[in-house]
Amino acid sequence: MAAGMEFNSNNTLKRDLEKYAAQYAIEQERQGSLGDGRSSIHYPALFLFVGDLVAPAVSAVQEINRLKWDNGDGVVYVQIGTEDQKEHPVETRHGGSSDDGQVTLHRLPLSAGQTERPSKTRRKDVHRSFHESDQALYDLNRTLRRVSNRIAEYGRLYSSFDRIYVTVVTRADDPLNVLLPELTKLTETILSQAFKSVQTDLHVLVSEMEQVDSFGYASAAGLAFLRELDYMQSLDYTFSGKLLVTEDGISIPVTHPASPLFDLVYLLSDKNERGTGVPGGWIENAEIICRICLLKNRKQDADHSGSVSSTGANTYNNTSFKNNIRTTSDQHGYASAGFAEIRRPNKPIALAVLYHMYRYLLARMRQEPDLSIKDKLAFFGLDAASVERKVEGLLPNEDLVSGMSGIMTHNVSFSDLKPLSLREAERALFGQGAEAYFRDNVVRLVEERVRERSSGGSLRRQAEQSRAEHPEVGYFQWAAWSDSEPGSVREALLGLIRDKSMQLESARALLEQRQQERVEDQSFKRALFRDKQNVRNLIDCMLERVYVPKVELLRLENELHLLRIYDTEMEELHRFSRQVTAALEALERTLRETAVQSIAAADEYIGQNVMEYYGKVTEELITDLEAKRGRDVWFEDRYMGDMNRLATEGDDRLLKRLMEVCHSLLLTAEPLRLPFEEELLQRANVTIAYGDKDVLTRDDLFRRLYHTLEDQAVVRVRVFDYTQEHRYEEKYFFGDHHSAFMDYAAHAEETSRIYKLGVVYEERSSGVEKLNLMGGFHLEDLMVYRNGKVYYDSYTDNGYELHPGGLVEKLSPIR
Numbered sequence: 072m073a074a075g076m077e078f079n080s081n082n083t084l085k086r087d088l089e090k091y092a093a094q095y096a097i098e099q100e101r102q103g104s105l106g107d108g109r110s111s112i113h114y115p116a117l118f119l120f121v122g123d124l125v126a127p128a129v130s131a132v133q134e135i136n137r138l139k140w141d142n143g144d145g146v147v148y149v150q151i152g153t154e155d156q157k158e159h160p161v162e163t164r165h166g167g168s169s170d171d172g173q174v175t176l177h178r179l180p181l182s183a184g185q186t187e188r189p190s191k192t193r194r195k196d197v198h199r200s201f202h203e204s205d206q207a208l209y210d211l212n213r214t215l216r217r218v219s220n221r222i223a224e225y226g227r228l229y230s231s232f233d234r235i236y237v238t239v240v241t242r243a244d245d246p247l248n249v250l251l252p253e254l255t256k257l258t259e260t261i262l263s264q265a266f267k268s269v270q271t272d273l274h275v276l277v278s279e280m281e282q283v284d285s286f287g288y289a290s291a292a293g294l295a296f297l298r299e300l301d302y303m304q305s306l307d308y309t310f311s312g313k314l315l316v317t318e319d320g321i322s323i324p325v326t327h328p329a330s331p332l333f334d335l336v337y338l339l340s341d342k343n344e345r346g347t348g349v350p351g352g353w354i355e356n357a358e359i360i361c362r363i364c365l366l367k368n369r370k371q372d373a374d375h376s377g378s379v380s381s382t383g384a385n386t387y388n389n390t391s392f393k394n395n396i397r398t399t400s401d402q403h404g405y406a407s408a409g410f411a412e413i414r415r416p417n418k419p420i421a422l423a424v425l426y427h428m429y430r431y432l433l434a435r436m437r438q439e440p441d442l443s444i445k446d447k448l449a450f451f452g453l454d455a456a457s458v459e460r461k462v463e464g465l466l467p468n469e470d471l472v473s474g475m476s477g478i479m480t481h482n483v484s485f486s487d488l489k490p491l492s493l494r495e496a497e498r499a500l501f502g503q504g505a506e507a508y509f510r511d512n513v514v515r516l517v518e519e520r521v522r523e524r525s526s527g528g529s530l531r532r533q534a535e536q537s538r539a540e541h542p543e544v545g546y547f548q549w550a551a552w553s554d555s556e557p558g559s560v561r562e563a564l565l566g567l568i569r570d571k572s573m574q575l576e577s578a579r580a581l582l583e584q585r586q587q588e589r590v591e592d593q594s595f596k597r598a599l600f601r602d603k604q605n606v607r608n609l610i611d612c613m614l615e616r617v618y619v620p621k622v623e624l625l626r627l628e629n630e631l632h633l634l635r636i637y638d639t640e641m642e643e644l645h646r647f648s649r650q651v652t653a654a655l656e657a658l659e660r661t662l663r664e665t666a667v668q669s670i671a672a673a674d675e676y677i678g679q680n681v682m683e684y685y686g687k688v689t690e691e692l693i694t695d696l697e698a699k700r701g702r703d704v705w706f707e708d709r710y711m712g713d714m715n716r717l718a719t720e721g722d723d724r725l726l727k728r729l730m731e732v733c734h735s736l737l738l739t740a741e742p743l744r745l746p747f748e749e750e751l752l753q754r755a756n757v758t759i760a761y762g763d764k765d766v767l768t769r770d771d772l773f774r775r776l777y778h779t780l781e782d783q784a785v786v787r788v789r790v791f792d793y794t795q796e797h798r799y800e801e802k803y804f805f806g807d808h809h810s811a812f813m814d815y816a817a818h819a820e821e822t823s824r825i826y827k828l829g830v831v832y833e834e835r836s837s838g839v840e841k842l843n844l845m846g847g848f849h850l851e852d853l854m855v856y857r858n859g860k861v862y863y864d865s866y867t868d869n870g871y872e873l874h875p876g877g878l879v880e881k882l883s884p885i886r
Contacts, residue, residue: 084665084723087723088425088726089418091421092421093418095420095421095734096421099837109140109141109835110139111369112229112236112369113229113369115147116235116236116238117147117238117262118132118133118149119149119151119237119254119255120149120150120151121151121240121241122241122246122247122248123245124245125242126152127354130174131357132240132357133148133174140365142225144173146173147175147221147222149174149176149215149218150175151179151211151254152177152247154180175214177211177214179201179247180204180206181197193246193292194295195249197249198249198875198876201250205316209316212315212316215257215262216261219264222235222262234266234270235270236364236367237258237270238360239251239272239333240273242276242278242353243276243277243292243293243297243855244278244292249299249874251300255273255332256332259271260315260325270334271333272334272335272337273335273336274339274360275297275339276356277339280349280352280353286862287862288871290859291873293855294855294859294860294862295873295874299878299882301403301882302883303331303333304333304336306329306403308327308329309326311324311325311327331403334393336406337359337360337363337405337407338407339356339788340789341355342789343786343788344786344787346854356787358410359787366803366831366842385830387803392799396847404797404847404849405849406845408842408845409784410787410841410842410843411779411781411783411840412839412841413677413747413779414677415750416669416670416677416678419666419681422665422666423685424685424733424737425662425730425733426659426662426665426666426682427685427689428729428732429658429659429662429729430662432714432729433656436546436714442541450541451552451560452537453567453637458630462626465517466517467513476610476611478504478505478508480500480610481502483499483500489589489591490590490591493588493613496590497613505618530637531647538715542706545714545715546652547655549645549647550651550652553641553645554645561641564634564637564641568631568634571630575628578623578627582621585620593616595612655722658725658726676775679754679755680754681754683757684754687757688742688743689737691742692736711728711729712728748769748810748812751772752772755767755772769811777816780839780841781841781843784841784843785843786843791854797848799846801828803831803841804829804830805831805833805842806830806835807832807833807835808832808833809836810836813839816839860885863885
């Protein structure tokens with residue numbers, strides 16, 4: 072690993088893991104390994120988003136449709152906003168539009184004052200400024216014509232091009248919805264030039280949870296819009312305006328005959344019928360909007376008609392639903408809906424399998440190989456033979472004693488030397504000459520050779536070379552062996568250092584003893600009356616008795632020096648390997664934390680036992696894979712390869728490879744392709760012992776699923792009286808036509824239900840959805856209407872003009 076090795080932050084890794092899990096979930100939705108078949112819409116569809124506040128819903132709706140509709144890439148989206156909209160993925164020119172193929176953003180050159188304290192005439196000013204700006208109307212015409220042409224380009228994706236479904240989405244408190252009649256009729260008029268029929272629905276998003284800082288004006292503006300909406304939906308509503316503009320600036324009138332402006336109007340809040348907040352807020356209603364559109368515009372597959380009729384499932388009939396929510400006085404009834412889905416928790420599954428696979432691989436990396444301490448020392452080149460080779464050749468090869476015998480001596484008689492010690496005799500004979508010769512010709516040469524043999528990192532290089540012969544030895548073993556715990560290589564090395572230190576002390580004591588011996592006590596041959604010969608014989612004795620031990624002492628000192636250098640390098644090796652293994656262990660914790668958090672975010676019942684069940688599934692898959700392809704399949708170059716080397720390249724590289732291998736070897740395996748009911752049943756019982764009376768049966772599971780879906784598909788609007796007089800309900804399941812649960816749901820409560828039940832069959836095995844439709848209520852039945860009256864009256868009394876000029880007189884009185 073390079074000195075600059077870095078590991079990604081925990082947050083970065085978690086983001087990568089979330090992307091990985093999301094991609095797996097998308098694959099499962101888009102057929103992937105499960106073979107899920109998505110629905111298709113029959114006629115072209117256009118989503119028209121009106122206002123700045125509804126901008127977040129554009130991408131949400133688009134993503135859902137792309138995911139769940141086979142021809143979702145041919146749906147067109149238009150958002151009409153204002154210049155006050157500061158943030159959006161597409162930048163546009165002044166008063167213009169831009170698009171990314173499917174999504175077109177058009178900004179009107181108006182100021183709705185969204186970021187400032189509202190003026191008393193905000194909605195009125197928006198309406199007036201639009202009608203006073205010829206350029207605004209011309210640009211809008213051009214944008215909508217481009218959109219119409221774009222829809223035509225997608226014609227091959229649809230079964231029929233006779234009709235187009237337009238879904239208008241707005242927020243009740245957005246000032247731009249004061250232009251809803253103009254925007255809707257202009258859109259319909261331009262589209263009607265290409266289609267025989269244009270059917271338009273309106274989805275009004277009501278936010279009750281977010282109104283903290285601006286609850287007063289937002290409530291008043293929201294009620295003002297609802298009053299206008301009631302007028303638009305009256306049977307005698309008419310509209311006329313010069314909205315069509317040619318390239319020459321000629322204005323052509325657009326008219327709407329006496330009839331409701333929208334085919335159906337759905338009101339969706341961020342509080343449900345029980346008055347509790349919806350997790351995810353009003354944006355969660357995107358699922359409902361998309362499911363309603365699919366229900367009304369779904370392509371019917373002839374191959375499935377037999378399945379539908381055999382179950383007695385009813386298909387959706389728009390005319391019937393409209394008639395059933397209309398009151399006896401022909402007053403327009405409004406609708407709402409609730410949505411729930413139960414599906415295999417794909418994101419937690421992907422993360423759980425990844426965690427268990429990595430945990431297994433880490434356990435493999437931690438396994439201690441069957442090596443003796445001698446083998447471990449040899450791995451680092453610290454066994455006796457290797458150390459001997461390192462020390463060998465440190466000393467000069469020539470005879471040191473004979474080399475020193477020619478050193479110039481002082482003229483001293485033997486009789487003067489006899490009473491002296493060997494140290495004193497050496498100085499008398501040589502002065503500092505012998506020591507200087509030994510230092511210059513022996514010591515310095517040895518020190519230079521030691522420096523060459525102890526260049527930094529030699530121990531690490533030896534370990535890297537040894538890994539070629541022992542690939543099972545990695546950084547976990549390096550970290551353990553380089554620690555000073557009992558039985559480690561480091562402990563053995565420290566033992567060698569202690570032994571060598573003792574030998575060195577003994578050698579020093581021997582030398583000191585020799586140097587203190589007296590000349591006259593030495594046993595060398597003496598010649599009578601030959602003084603110079605006796606001095607020569609003394610010099611030979613002195614070299615043998617003093618300098619040979621000095622050479623041995625030098626060898627021991629430098630051997631000990633080498634061992635201490637290796638000990639220092641082993642400390643560095645330990646720090647390095649612990650850094651790598653700590654990062655590997657931290658990645659394991661991150662994988663587990665991310666999986667657990669993902670499970671916690673899922674429904675408590677649907678997410679039960681994910682870690683336990685997929686721990687067993689992963690273990691079985693690993694066992695089966697290794698039985699077929701060998702135990703080391705994971706470490707082949709095309710899969711994980713050398714995980715120790717990979718770990719040194721950064722945890723992002725390791726995680727990327729890990730995710731690729733998990734996807735290719737595990738996530739596509741057959742045990743992960745069970746229908747969602749079977750998967751959930753097995754997972755629910757994974758912790759139940761064989762023969763336990765608490766085991767969950769298939770009937771128990773179906774009953775729980777059925778009631779869970781009904782409980783979660785609560786209508787997303789707060790009605791003052793839950794059993795309002797004209798309440799009408801229809802409920803639809805979306806799921807696999809081969810699913811046993813779908814068959815159960817189609818017949819459950821068959822004799823007691825008081826609502827219409829329909830089943831929409833799809834080729835999907837990963838989950839089931841339920842859409843509850845409820846209609847027949849009036850605006851005055853809504854809690855948001857009743858709560859908004861006090862603010863509406865107060866703002867009106869304080870001089871706020873909440874409607875365009877001349878419209879107030881046409882509105883029905885507040886009820």
